[in-house]
Amino acid sequence: MQQPSKFAPVLISSVVMIILLLFPVLNLINLICCAGIIIGGASGTYYYAKQLDKAGQVIQNKDGIMIGLLSGIISAIIYVIFSTLITMIAKQNPVELVYEMTQQYGFNIPPETETILKQIKNDYETNGFSFFMIGAQLVSTMVSNCISGPLGGLLAASMYNKKKNQ
Numbered sequence: 691m692q693q694p695s696k697f698a699p700v701l702i703s704s705v706v707m708i709i710l711l712l713f714p715v716l717n718l719i720n721l722i723c724c725a726g727i728i729i730g731g732a733s734g735t736y737y738y739a740k741q742l743d744k745a746g747q748v749i750q751n752k753d754g755i756m757i758g759l760l761s762g763i764i765s766a767i768i769y770v771i772f773s774t775l776i777t778m779i780a781k782q783n784p785v786e787l788v789y790e791m792t793q794q795y796g797f798n799i800p801p802e803t804e805t806i807l808k809q810i811k812n813d814y815e816t817n818g819f820s821f822f823m824i825g826a827q828l829v830s831t832m833v834s835n836c837i838s839g840p841l842g843g844l845l846a847a848s849m850y851n852k853k854k855n856q
Contacts, residue, residue: 694741696757703734703761703843704768707835711769724838730765731758731842739850748854749847758843762835770828778818785811 710716710726720726735754742749777784785807792799799807806822813820 692745693747694738694745696738696753696760699734699738699741699757700760700764701734702737703730703757703839704764706730706733707761707765707839708768708772711765711831712772724834727762727765727835727838728842728845730761731839732846733842734758734761735843735846736850739847743854749850751844751847754843754845754847755840756843758839758841759836762837762839763832765839766828766831766835769831770824773827774819774824781818783811783814784823785814 707727707730710719710730717726719729731754734757735749738753738757739749742753788807791797810820810822813822
């Protein structure tokens with residue numbers, strides 16, 4: 691028998707992850723050990739398990755991991771694009787917020803960091819974004835999504851198989 695396509699489950703997982711990352715109140719769920727990303731990976735995997743069940747097949751753990759990983763990569767890229775566009779539209783310079791917070795709490799910024807922050811601030815003032823910040827955000831989001839997404843897929847596949855076997 692031919693296995694169903696993983697395109698729709700990856701798309702579902704990616705959409706759930708992006709929604710839970712982008713929207714201000716919903717993204718608070720990610721403060722609990724990236725629960726939103728885990729839920730995203732699990733949602734696509736559950737959908738895929740249902741498709742396999744209709745075809746008379748059983749989902750394997752590797753399928754859940756792959757769905758979570760692919761959707762983690764896709765959602766990280768799309769999230770960084772949207773958050774950069776939002777920052778550009780809002781004309782928000784996050785470096786100014788860093789300066790305000792360090793002054794408010796009485797922290798001193800080391801000279802090396804000051805140089806980097808000034809360059810990033812200039813990038814935001816001239817371009818509306820900073821390639822350094824885009825890269826840092828992409829790497830951090832990619833790492834967290836590519837760990838938590840497959841974890842959600844693995845959990846969903848394991849739980850679905852356990853439920854089905856009972």
